[in-house]
Amino acid sequence: MAPWSLSFVLLLASYAVASNSSATISTVSASAINSSTPVTSSTASLGSTSSMSTANMSTSGVATSVSTTSSMTSYLATETGPLTLPISQYSFTPFPTPTLAPEPPIFPATDPLYPPPVSADPVVVPDFAPAWAAAYTKAISMISNFTIQQKVNITTGVGWANGLCVGNTPPVGDFPGLCLQDSPLGVRDTDFVTSFPAGITTASTWNRALMRARGLAIGQENRMKGVNVALGPMMNMGRIAQGGRNWEGFGADPFLSGEAAYETILGLQAGGVQATAKHYINNEQEWKRTQESSNVDDRTQHEIYAHPFMRSVMAGVSSVMCSYNLVNDTYACNNNKTLNDIMKREFGFQGFIQSDWAATMDSLSPVTGLDMTMPGDVTFSSGTSYFGQNLTDMVMNGTISMQRLDDMATRIISAWYFLHQDEGYPNVTVSSFNFYSPLNREVNAQSDHYLIVREIGAAGTVLLKNEGALPLYKPKSIVLVGSDAAPPVSGPNEYSDQGGDPTGILAMGWGSGTDNFTYLVSPYEAIQARARVDQTSVFWNFNDWNLANAGNSVIDIEAAIVFVNSDSGEGYITVDGNAGDRKNLTAWHQGDELILAVAAQNNNTIVVINSVGPLIIEPWVDHPNVTAIVWANLGGNEAGNSITDILYGAWNPSGKLPYTIAKSPMDYPAQLVTGGTAADILSINYTEGLFIDYRWFDAQNITPRYEFGFGLSYTTFEYSNLAITTILPADYAQMDLVQNWENGGATPIAEGSTTALWLHMPAYKVTFNVKNTGTLYGGEIPQLYIHHPPSAGEPPSVLKGFTNVEVSPGQTTSVSITLSRYDLSIWDVVRQGWAKPGGTITFSVGASSRDFRLSGTVPS
Ligand code: BGC
Numbered sequence: 001m002a003p004w005s006l007s008f009v010l011l012l013a014s015y016a017v018a019s020n021s022s023a024t025i026s027t028v029s030a031s032a033i034n035s036s037t038p039v040t041s042s043t044a045s046l047g048s049t050s051s052m053s054t055a056n057m058s059t060s061g062v063a064t065s066v067s068t069t070s071s072m073t074s075y076l077a078t079e080t081g082p083l084t085l086p087i088s089q090y091s092f093t094p095f096p097t098p099t100l101a102p103e104p105p106i107f108p109a110t111d112p113l114y115p116p117p118v119s120a121d122p123v124v125v126p127d128f129a130p131a132w133a134a135a136y137t138k139a140i141s142m143i144s145n146f147t148i149q150q151k152v153n154i155t156t157g158v159g160w161a162n163g164l165c166v167g168n169t170p171p172v173g174d175f176p177g178l179c180l181q182d183s184p185l186g187v188r189d190t191d192f193v194t195s196f197p198a199g200i201t202t203a204s205t206w207n208r209a210l211m212r213a214r215g216l217a218i219g220q221e222n223r224m225k226g227v228n229v230a231l232g233p234m235m236n237m238g239r240i241a242q243g244g245r246n247w248e249g250f251g252a253d254p255f256l257s258g259e260a261a262y263e264t265i266l267g268l269q270a271g272g273v274q275a276t277a278k279h280y281i282n283n284e285q286e287w288k289r290t291q292e293s294s295n296v297d298d299r300t301q302h303e304i305y306a307h308p309f310m311r312s313v314m315a316g317v318s319s320v321m322c323s324y325n326l327v328n329d330t331y332a333c334n335n336n337k338t339l340n341d342i343m344k345r346e347f348g349f350q351g352f353i354q355s356d357w358a359a360t361m362d363s364l365s366p367v368t369g370l371d372m373t374m375p376g377d378v379t380f381s382s383g384t385s386y387f388g389q390n391l392t393d394m395v396m397n398g399t400i401s402m403q404r405l406d407d408m409a410t411r412i413i414s415a416w417y418f419l420h421q422d423e424g425y426p427n428v429t430v431s432s433f434n435f436y437s438p439l440n441r442e443v444n445a446q447s448d449h450y451l452i453v454r455e456i457g458a459a460g461t462v463l464l465k466n467e468g469a470l471p472l473y474k475p476k477s478i479v480l481v482g483s484d485a486a487p488p489v490s491g492p493n494e495y496s497d498q499g500g501d502p503t504g505i506l507a508m509g510w511g512s513g514t515d516n517f518t519y520l521v522s523p524y525e526a527i528q529a530r531a532r533v534d535q536t537s538v539f540w541n542f543n544d545w546n547l548a549n550a551g552n553s554v555i556d557i558e559a560a561i562v563f564v565n566s567d568s569g570e571g572y573i574t575v576d577g578n579a580g581d582r583k584n585l586t587a588w589h590q591g592d593e594l595i596l597a598v599a600a601q602n603n604n605t606i607v608v609i610n611s612v613g614p615l616i617i618e619p620w621v622d623h624p625n626v627t628a629i630v631w632a633n634l635g636g637n638e639a640g641n642s643i644t645d646i647l648y649g650a651w652n653p654s655g656k657l658p659y660t661i662a663k664s665p666m667d668y669p670a671q672l673v674t675g676g677t678a679a680d681i682l683s684i685n686y687t688e689g690l691f692i693d694y695r696w697f698d699a700q701n702i703t704p705r706y707e708f709g710f711g712l713s714y715t716t717f718e719y720s721n722l723a724i725t726t727i728l729p730a731d732y733a734q735m736d737l738v739q740n741w742e743n744g745g746a747t748p749i750a751e752g753s754t755t756a757l758w759l760h761m762p763a764y765k766v767t768f769n770v771k772n773t774g775t776l777y778g779g780e781i782p783q784l785y786i787h788h789p790p791s792a793g794e795p796p797s798v799l800k801g802f803t804n805v806e807v808s809p810g811q812t813t814s815v816s817i818t819l820s821r822y823d824l825s826i827w828d829v830v831r832q833g834w835a836k837p838g839g840t841i842t843f844s845v846g847a848s849s850r851d852f853r854l855s856g857t858v859p860s
Contacts (some may be wrong), residue, residue, distance in 0.1 A: 072116025157376025219271020251658025339369025348752025457642025511570025
């Protein structure tokens, strides 16, 4: 039972067809770097001596005619040793062309401010190509008279802490420059903004409308504060359960993460801000994040880690942030394969790639696809830059082609036009490095977004166990045990970037993925207010450390609610020995012992958990006195209200786990890699390949405690009447590619081949019924898993669809989940394309990755 109507989230920006631009896309012939001429330089002479000269750079007197041939030959030093850059292998095409003319209503030409309306079963594939083309035309015209230095200035941040935002580019001509600001859950480092539930909570809703609504609200707050580029969403995969930043992202399945990224970006950009898909790619742990090489095979890269980024490109994302780590021994921001070949060529990405903060490692990174260096300096406040004067010099001496520089500047300015930020965009009113600046309070951006926060907090809570304890019904007495029930002792922002041992409710993790709480509702405040309605006696004991006292405080109370948490964050802050990543998977503050102490004295012990990720809960999960377990994730500033809505049944739980909760840490397929010296590059070999999270448990026959996709309700659902129909494609230009795929052919090696609209158009429609067989109104998340034939080498089950329904008691509703050809494809390494595996593909529909209710066969 939703406390508020869902309708407000459906009142999202309505679909509008962008004017079909007649602009043609300029094509520039393959540049001089597309030659076999070896390019040379040495990093030792780059960047380290030239001072940054972006902000006040002179705009005149620069030669515009440059030689594009260079005969110098040597090696480029990288942190992993000398590597030759495979520049000549990539045919540089500066302005990707759209893959297909729009085919309404399947591929409507879409302006990012007016995305298609959200749907629980999306069938529309928006085509942003015309909007990009129009933006490119304007950008090309704007930079046509710019000097080399001006173009370089567009690509080079002004240096750490040299502007109002965490990243800033300077004004150049009529281009006002950009404000780039964290975080994925709200506007960081300012005031009068909302703290939304974290990504992991949002993913746990499995509800596209809520994902979109959250994105839109965050986008609106960014716009009101004058932020041009929001540094989110974050879509790393949660490969390691201890991964410090997993909570910023959307869980351990690429499909779920991809849908959350897609909806979040459509929402953010409908709000007016440019979104950033980060951290590209394989940034899966914090320990030595700048000195680890994630070694990943090509198929795993495509099917698992790159997928959410591909969905981001399909959502028209403006920017992509390359990550700190190395990928297969080359830095991610200097990686021709991941930047040029996968992101720009296969995905046809038309926006710009920015570095993570100080993740640029080389002045030649533009050649491998990097478009902007952030925050601009080599290391924070070094006063030097790999771009800036170095880039100017390299363009002037022909090492980097003018076409590439034009392309970089064009991409950045196009993204700004693409979001219409040239049309009266608000001034920046955040002051990141001075919280007390009045600027931070000049604009109140909060609106009524607390409603969305509260709803997502409840919808993103997962009920794991319930033996009749919940919902609470007029209890005579309750006791709240544990500091996680309380307001933080020194206020909601007791630590900078939330980077400290929590003394109260944990509502977000720590690091750059945070914002400042304008306020924070604790469970103690919310539950006490709700309990007054029933005149319930309310007691509490927030001391985690005195177990005897905790036990005694719950004797003879009708319900004992124990609150525990587990925190993690970004590696630049270490909390209680957790250097970003979690050092173990147990609850903080001896949470296990606290629960056992309470359960020993009270036979109605309800456990509420605020956690950044999975915990091992074996010590108490089966304790007969533990009557309910509520997995509340990280709720943002309404956390206490959301938990109260669940406990009292104002919201019937519908959340599902976005990862597996194992019985033992060693059951997970991959572990944190630690160790190494200051000089080492750690090798992290992704030997589990496609088998992350539930895919591993299924393949290895390991029984988890709670499987991926699991979550209970206060009611029950029955599934029936499964059918699958083929959706015949309309006869249009790319029919031959459809036919080729049907016949087992792989997608062609071409620009935009992976995001080609024909590949993602609806191909099969699965329908079935869901009946509410209980007594309470409630929501269910039906999930669809594909089972490929064994010869395909895929995990036993892979999530390829989900939807959300709300049903009244006794009622039945008809449900559909649409599949595309892409959804059935696997990445063929030899042919370098997506192809349908030979053999019979079957599927199951059900309530979790292990609770299949119906199954069928995909028509061949
Ligand atoms: C983080 C990014 C963040 C950036 C700017 C980096 O340390 O990895 O996620 O956007 O800082 O604050």
